[in-house]
Amino acid sequence: MSILEIKNLSYKYGIGTPFEIAAIDNINLSVEKGEMVAIIGHTGSGKSTLIQHFNALLKPSEGQILLDGKDINESRETAHKARFRVGLCFQYPEYQLFESTVYKDIAFGPTNMGLDKAEIDRRVRKAAEFVGLKESMFEKSPFDLSGGEKRRVAIAGVMAMEPEVLIMDEPAAGLDPRGRKVILELIKNYREKTGSTVIIVSHSMEDVASVAERIIVLNKGKISFNDTVEEVFSHESELREMGLNIPQITKIFAELKRYGFNLSTDVYTVDAAAEEILRYLHKGGSR
Amino acid sequence: MIKDITIGQYFPGESFIHRLDARAKLIVVFLALVEIFLCKNFLSLALIVLFAVVSVAISKISFKVVFKGMKMIYFIIVLTSVLQIFYNDSGTVLLDWWKIKITTGGIFTAVFMAIRIITLILVSSLLTYTTSPTTLTDGISRLLSPLNKIKVPVDTLAMMMTIALRFIPTLIEEIDKIMNAQKARGADLDSGNLVQRAKALVPIFIPLFVNSFRRAYELAFAMECRCYNGNNKRTRMKQMKFSWRDAVAFVVIAVMLAGIILLNYFFGAVI
Amino acid sequence: MNNDFLIRFCDVSFRYESDNETPLPLAIKNINIDIKKGEFVAILGHNGSGKSTIAKLSNAIILPETGKIFVDGMDTADENLEYEIRQKVGVVFQNPDNQIVATIVEEDVAFGPENLGIEPKEIRQRVDDALKAVGMYEYRLHEPHKLSGGQKQRVAIAGVMAMQTDCIVLDEPTAMLDPKGREEVMKSLLRLNREMGKTVILITHYMDEAVKADRVIVMNGGNVVLDGTPKEVFAHEDVIENAGLELPDSAKLALMLKKKGVNLPDGILTPDEFIEGFKFSVSGGALN
Incomplete structure (x- = not known):
């Protein structure tokens, strides 16, 4: 059953002026309950505009956003509720921290939901656990933390709302390799434990390949591809033209296949690649 | 909404007005503003309106843009002129009801004031529309450079001004981002009473301040790396040179001045 | 002193000032690095490994606690040489928004030479050359805040180039860019190095960028743990992974x-x- 359904969504700037531009142009898509989807596109492809519709931050020029079958823009009330049901964590979320302590900052969302103290406390602790923040950090000022820790506090702030759908915009941007891995792991872990729907927005194919089940590629406000990771990565030249890059491993396999090596192309991580090559060599390496 | 304000915006171009020296433009605009206040009757006012309209036409900036930019201050224009209606009670009485008395004199003054303010804004916004902010600050600092002698740090002030202008769009974008991020966490920014609304701004302003300080710190490093230290003898890539255009502008504004004085003298003052 | 070396770090240690009584640990511990003229060096390390400190040390923005740094034979601790050193070594930072000073691209590129008191005609020439070198000449009259991340970063590089520096140090210049922006910046850097002979020191945590360098230095915990050609360095998988990086x-x-x-x-x-x-x-x- 789809939790999120986007119907004929368009978003236009400068309506009625000669400069009218459609940032989002008649998009249709649906996201299943519990799915892990990636939305990919280069800067300016419309992906940020698109996700801001999912929690009613932006109102569509045309079309509908259905959450669990109901239009989120039906009333002011439903739109406001959508903010909590669809958690949106923006790019570089550490730049939005403002409270005097880590605990209070994570509690900001749940407090806005009007929950009681005990429930807020439960949620803050649970979210902190998901992102690997120890209780000893609760009373620290978020501004005294390292960059990676700040990022995790901010992510916890969105997770603490316990949204049915969690959207992460470039969660690993600007982090070093270890930091990227940690963030992607914790998102994976969060989704396994809570069973909630997760949408990752990124321009890094490497990051996405390791976590997502389905990739939606956005280009110039339209959906170019909406398919499995394997299928999308098989369109290397088209992706390149859109300013995107496929992972090195996928590139190697596609090329080897072109030279006649009989390898599976359903491979985009190093481990899977090693396994596949070994399988191939053991079979006697037939071309 | 903040993005709709066009006053202070710069529209690049190659027109006669665009190519005037910034210093000349500043002086001419200043003189034009003085002349607007010197106008004492509708004829002299008409002359300066003509000057303003012709200038806008020469600059090739569409009147639509110019008047759109004024949208924000229509209220002030209307308010000031309406006040004039009640303030002035000379001339024939048109309406006398309860405490309200409207006279032809009042109407005249109101219309006169409205035209005067609109012209004022027209002329001064033409300055910013046709001069890049950096050139403008450069022009101001050069005009004020004699103040250096009495230890006013004109260049430093000009640099501060340039940086402020440079960062306005960046900060507007930043406010937008922070507002969206907090709204996504359920922050309610547009309901409640005044106190509640003021409180709701805390999650916006704290990150904004923190981020601005971080930006300032990084910018200071970057400027230092490029050999800025606040008291260099700086040269400028763009030289300011007076040309025949500036001479023409000065002649026009001088003729205008003479015209206004003559018109005031021969046709009498109505205001 | 050997003149082939443009930058020399001799037994350099550095620590940042602490807000309270307890001093912070050393950010850089007794390191020695020699950078040759015309080299393309990548410095790798996780966040907090001390790699960004190297950038600020290299042009006298900060001074070592112990040890000496020489830029073309000039001691960075000598205050009188500050200007000359910064004319030799320019630095580009991570966030392009926080290093652009002016409201027009070409005026920003002119900022450095203007500070140096160069003749206006010469500044014009340098600005045009620098913008052409990074492929941003057509954008010279644009407003910087309307450019893409990769374009802004190239403007920042041009700003350093216009000071006619011999060496450009870049502190994670591509961390905030998308793949297209990263490619643009890398292309410009390779061009400056290969065609114009500029020394480039690229501080990054993208391995695919480091692979393109002549030499890779890996930092961990304030120490240099590896230093060699990409092939030599990436042969040490364990050291790389210990340093929080990946092959x-x-x-x-x-x-x-x-x-x-x-x-x-x-x-x-x-x-x-x-x-x-x-x-x-x-x-x-x-x-x-």
């Missing part, structure tokens, strides 16, 4: 296969090298 995927795959007994050549770093190596060893071995 490029192609290199990782090659090493993994070699451990399992697959016959592949040493020093594979890029997809192309892997494909060549694989074709050679498989057709030369198993198939024939």
Whole structure:
């Protein structure tokens, strides 16, 4: 059953002026309950505009956003509720921290939901656990933390709302390799434990390949591809033209296949690649 | 909404007005503003309106843009002129009801004031529309450079001004981002009473301040790396040179001045 | 002093000032690095490894606690040489928004030369040359805040170039960019290095960028833990991973296969090298 359904969504700037531009142009898509989807596109492809519709931050020029079958823009009330049901964590979320302590900052969302103290406390602790923040950090000022820790506090702030759908915009941007891995792991872990729907927005194919089940590629406000990771990565030249890059491993396999090596192309991580090559060599390496 | 304000915006171009020296433009605009206040009757006012309209036409900036930019201050224009209606009670009485008395004199003054303010804004916004902010600050600092002698740090002030202008769009974008991020966490920014609304701004302003300080710190490093230290003898890539255009502008504004004085003298003052 | 070295770090240690009584640990511990003229050096390390401190030390923005740094033979601790040193070594930072000063691209590029008191005519020439070198000449009259991240970063590079520096140090210039922006910046840097002979020091945590350098230095905990050609450095998988980094995927795959007994050549770093190596060893071995 789809939790999120986007119907004929368009978003236009400068309506009625000669400069009218459609940032989002008649998009249709649906996201299943519990799915892990990636939305990919280069800067300016419309992906940020698109996700801001999912929690009613932006109102569509045309079309509908259905959450669990109901239009989120039906009333002011439903739109406001959508903010909590669809958690949106923006790019570089550490730049939005403002409270005097880590605990209070994570509690900001749940407090806005009007929950009681005990429930807020439960949620803050649970979210902190998901992102690997120890209780000893609760009373620290978020501004005294390292960059990676700040990022995790901010992510916890969105997770603490316990949204049915969690959207992460470039969660690993600007982090070093270890930091990227940690963030992607914790998102994976969060989704396994809570069973909630997760949408990752990124321009890094490497990051996405390791976590997502389905990739939606956005280009110039339209959906170019909406398919499995394997299928999308098989369109290397088209992706390149859109300013995107496929992972090195996928590139190697596609090329080897072109030279006649009989390898599976359903491979985009190093481990899977090693396994596949070994399988191939053991079979006697037939071309 | 903040993005709709066009006053202070710069529209690049190659027109006669665009190519005037910034210093000349500043002086001419200043003189034009003085002349607007010197106008004492509708004829002299008409002359300066003509000057303003012709200038806008020469600059090739569409009147639509110019008047759109004024949208924000229509209220002030209307308010000031309406006040004039009640303030002035000379001339024939048109309406006398309860405490309200409207006279032809009042109407005249109101219309006169409205035209005067609109012209004022027209002329001064033409300055910013046709001069890049950096050139403008450069022009101001050069005009004020004699103040250096009495230890006013004109260049430093000009640099501060340039940086402020440079960062306005960046900060507007930043406010937008922070507002969206907090709204996504359920922050309610547009309901409640005044106190509640003021409180709701805390999650916006704290990150904004923190981020601005971080930006300032990084910018200071970057400027230092490029050999800025606040008291260099700086040269400028763009030289300011007076040309025949500036001479023409000065002649026009001088003729205008003479015209206004003559018109005031021969046709009498109505205001 | 050997004149071939543009920058020399001699036993340099540095620590940042602490807000309270307890001093912070050393950010840089007793390091020695010599950078030759015309080299393209990548400095790798995780966040907090001390790699960004190197950038600020290299042009006298901060001074070492102990040890000496020489730029073209000039001691960075000598206050009188500050200007000359910064004319030799320019720095580009991570966030392009926070290093652009002016509201027009060309005026920003002119900022450095203007501070140096260069003649207006000469500034014009330098600005045009610098913008052409990074492929931003057509954008010279644009407003910087309307450019893409990659374009802004190229403007920042042009700003350093216009000071006619011999060396550009870049502190994670691509961390905030998308793949297209990263490619643009890398292309410009390679061009400055290969065609114009500029020394480039690229501080990054993207392995695919480091692979393109002549030399790679890996930092960990304030120390230099590896220093050599990309092939030499990336052969030390354990040290790299200890430093919180990862090998490029192609290199990782090659090493993994070699451990399992697959016959592949040493020093594979890029997809192309892997494909060549694989074709050679498989057709030369198993198939024939």
